């Protein structure tokens with residue numbers, strides 16, 4: 001039997017349900033994964049409110065990504081995959097003890113990296129790496145502003161930017177400032193005047209801003225760029241509790257960014273979407289994902305990237321994990337574990 005967590009509709013975290021059903025058999029091209037670690041992403045906060053950009057129909061099993069061990073493979077899949085630890089980006093379905101995944105979507109986890117540690121950088125690592133290296137193309141000596149530097153994506157982005165040789169200014173609430181300073185980040189409080197705080201540190205502006213907040217503050221992010229700088233917008237956290245579909249705020253953001261990008265002022269503005277190109281150029285999408293997640297996991301295996309784990313809870317305690325992730329007090333990623341997969 002497998003155990004999975006079902007999101008039945010728009011509910012509070014306590015409305016998540018635990019369900020059981022027989023283990024499925026992999027079809028051609030598929031692998032069955034025994035989940036060791038999955039996580040709570042901001043996307044699940046949006047999905048339980050019915051406000052995710054690509055909202056799945058209820059009921060469904062949430063879980064944006066997972067790390068686990070291949071237990072069975074379907075016809076046409078290399079039998080040597082059995083027993084290997086792999087990571088997969090799923091968008092939904094990860095909050096399950098076992099999951100069928102297309103074998104072509106699996107990325108191998110290097111030896112020596114635990115499932116929990118690897119899980120912190122699946123969706124977070126791909127997102128951070130691609131924004132940093134494929135969109136903003138950050139180089140050594142530059143200065144960047146990372147909003148939400150305590151969050152899952154943010155804390156990964158901070159480290160990858162530092163590894164690229166950049167100086168990082170990070171916004172977070174005051175409770176996280178000591179930890180950010182210890183990590184070599186200059187903290188600012190996102191509840192204060194962001195423009196004034198950043199200009200006090202970088203009077204000429206910054207080379208890149210990574211903004212998942214959206215709303216009126218996006219203009220400040222744009223104005224903080226120096227000539228040649230890049231704004232990468234990738235979310236709209238500030239509109240989480242608004243009414244209506246989750247698409248409106250994103251489409252509004254994209255419109256503003258496209259307009260700003262055409263202005264002849266030497267700055268660039270983009271919206272980053274992790275899933276861009278998946279349906280049109282699936283093979284290319286998979287190649288890039290494999291290369292980028294592979295690069296992030298290699299940094300972790302080499303000890304240069306540290307997993308930011310906010311908490312570990314067993315899968316059956318998903319409701320508690322979600323409440324914690326939504327408490328706006330945590331640093332790093334809240335992890336849900338399968339059997340015998342904790343970092344302890």
Ligand SMILES: NC(=O)c1ccc[n+]([C@@H]2O[C@H](COP(=O)([O-])OP(=O)(O)OC[C@H]3O[C@@H](n4cnc5c(N)ncnc54)[C@H](OP(=O)(O)O)[C@@H]3O)[C@@H](O)[C@H]2O)c1
Pocket residue numbers: 040041042043123124127147148149150151152153154172173190212213234235236237238239240272273274275325328329330332333
């Ligand atoms: N475009 C893409 O392809 C893509 C891919 C992955 C993620 N994302 C986006 O990346 C962002 C971070 O995701 P995550 O999984 O890393 O989330 P997370 O771990 O839950 O972290 C969320 C971060 O956002 C901050 N935050 C939450 N609500 C906020 C608000 N109303 N105003 C300002 N800051 C707020 C949090 O600060 P506090 O702790 O102070 O609340 C925290 O730093 C989300 O907006 C998500 O949608 C986008």
